[in-house]
Each structure stands twice: as C-alpha cells, then as structure tokens.
Amino acid sequence: MRNYMKLEIPSKSVNEAFARAAVGAFAAQTDLDINELADIKTSVSEAVTNSIIHGYRDAEGVVYIECEIKAGKNCVVSVTVRDEGTGIANVERAMEPLFTTAPDEERSGMGFTVMQSFMDTLDVVSEKGKGTTVKMSKYIHSREGGGEII
Amino acid sequence: MKCEIEQIGGSLVVKLGGEIDQHCAEEIRGDIDRELDIKKSSSLIIDLGDVEFMDSSGLGLIMGRYKKMAGRGGTIMLARPKPNVDRLLEMSGIKKLIGRNKTKE
C-alpha cells in the first residue's frame, strides 16, 4: 500500500514544530517505534529549519513538505522538503559536520549530519538562486507482532 | 518551551523543558546569558530532564554556552537528557567535549 501527504507552509519559524509534528503523525500509521519516530521528526525539523533560516534568509517564501509511505514488509517512510530560496553553492561542503554559514547565529553546522545519521538515505539537490530539495527516507523494520492489538 | 533559571551557590541551574528548536533557541540563549552576566556564575548546569524534543539548534545553544563558560574559566554540565535527546548529544560529540552528569546533586 502507498500513501502520501503534501503540506505547504510559509517560512515562519513558528511552523517548525507544526511541520515535524504533522509528518510524525502521518508516519505513525506505520509500525515504527518511538526511536524511529524521533529520528524522522528531528530530521524534518532540520530540513524545514534550513529552508526557513538559510533558504529564505532575506524574504518569506513557501516550504513544501511531502511525506510518502510504502507500507508492507519493506516499509519505507520518505520525506521531501523543498524551498525556492537562495540555494547552496557547494552541497558537499555544506554537508560536512560543523560547517555553517551562520556561526554568529550559533548554528551548530550539524543539521545535515543529523539527517544523515538519523535517516537511511539522504539526497540533497540544490542550485544557487533556485532553491534546495532535500529527500530522505527511513526503513521501518517491522517487529514481531507489530500492529496487533492484544 | 520552558526555561527556569536559578542560582544555587556558584552554579547557575537552567531547567529546560518542552521542545527546543530554532524558533525558541534565541530566547533561551538571551535568558541564560543575561543571568550568567549578572550572577557571574562559575558553573552552568543545564537540566534537560523535561526536554521532549531537541534538534541541532539545541546543539548550537549548548556549544555557544560551552564557549562562553570556557572563555571565563567556568564549567558546564548537562543533566538528565531523555534517550532521544541523549542520542543527539552522543552523535554530535558534544558529550566528549564537555562531560556530563546523569544526575544533578
């Protein structure tokens, strides 16, 4: 079974909590455990925050969030976060641990590292001046007796 | 988000709670730094016991306070992180940098 949802939010930081909660609530229809749920919510928070503070640094824009679930034996939760903001000049460099272009705002430079370690796949496509798309997915390992109500 | 601050002896004890993200990190930073400057605390204890969610904005907040305390010859300690927060701290290497107490005296 395949299921999906799409979400559009203006780039206001108050929406960060809503975005990760919404994706978490949608993903909760799978057999995921609390650690997997926390991993997904944290990664969504990273990607959405990046679009808001880096992508749309100078002007408000729209952050597009999609979540797709492939249920069944090989269950996968995929999340795509896209913005039409400033884009990233050097993606490889941006993804290095501790690299940040906003150290004076106390950014840790660990956002991409968090997504990389908490998700199973991470794909970043970006073009300067055009925007950034972050696609990530997590394999949900079904558990013995998972989904049964006892 | 919750941020309760209390000076106990030479230590500033900051009790954080709720969800720590970029939206609230700056306010927490301002609150802590103001108290640190007034109280001239020699140690900072951040109690994470009631934090339900934290992302890398929280790491930035902690690293920033670590640098501030180190710059004045003080210390910083993190207490009682929940498992999901602990995994983030572990992953970031921040625990090795500053050391940590599981239980606050």
Ligand SMILES: Nc1ncnc2c1ncn2[C@@H]1O[C@H](COP(=O)(O)OP(=O)(O)O)[C@@H](O)[C@H]1O
């Ligand atoms: N959506 C985005 N739009 C523009 N730049 C971005 C975006 N996401 C990330 N970046 C760039 O990549 C860098 C690293 O991102 P990240 O690892 O999340 O660290 P941080 O957000 O703490 O700076 C950012 O400092 C920024 O320069």
Ligand SMILES: [Mg+2]
């Ligand atoms: Mg980031």
